[in-house]
Amino acid sequence: MIDERDRKLLALLQQDGSMAVGELADRVNLSLSACSRRIQRLEEAGYIAKRIVVLDRERMGVPTTVFAMIKTAHHSDEWIEAFRRAISDIPEIVEAHRLTGNYDYIVKVVLPRVEHYDVVYKQIVRKVELFDVSASISMEILKSGTAVPVDYAE
Structure with missing residues (x-):
């Protein structure tokens, strides 16, 4: 408590x-x-998972954000694990979520420029079969951070 x-x-x-x-x-x-x-x-007690340093993406040379929405025809545990391994080896992928709805996954990719997305895309499709991928380029960051609300903790 x-x-x-x-x-x-x-x-x-x-x-x-x-x-x-x-x-x-x-x-x-x-x-x-x-x-x-x-x-x-x-x-x-696990309330503090880890302590990290947040780097400035502009200074690090990766100012561009692309969100890739992924559909797959495969939903086996083996495919999911292969997908997890494939994306974990790609440092430009900074977040990945399994979704409900029309797409199965969304991945957040940070890049030096939008053209570099193709390099990341090819790294994924070499390792796992995908049904459909739709990518969107972030035009502006309206809110970003790692902080979570503290009022709900018990």
Whole structure:
């Protein structure tokens, strides 16, 4: 069970994972040691999955985003595992989701330029058979982030 201080700590850590424990303690009105223990408890309980650094995509040379909607005629566990392996080997694919509805999967691909999408597409189709792929280029990012709401945690 987590309380409001835990939720505030989690929200602060999502904003800046490198924030010093002393500053976190001040912001949630705890002693340094109590704050440190809470963070450790939240990590051990699995509320904090990992700590990462978010890189600037422009500076990293991958400013273009393409969303590929994928249909497959195959739904066996073996095909799904082969697809999972195929996309996990492609660093430009930063997210993949299995869907309900008209498409089976959506993958988010970050690229140096839109023409590079063909390279990624060919890497996938060499490894797994697809029925249909429809790609859309993101024109503008309206909202992006990794933070999740903290109010629902129990």
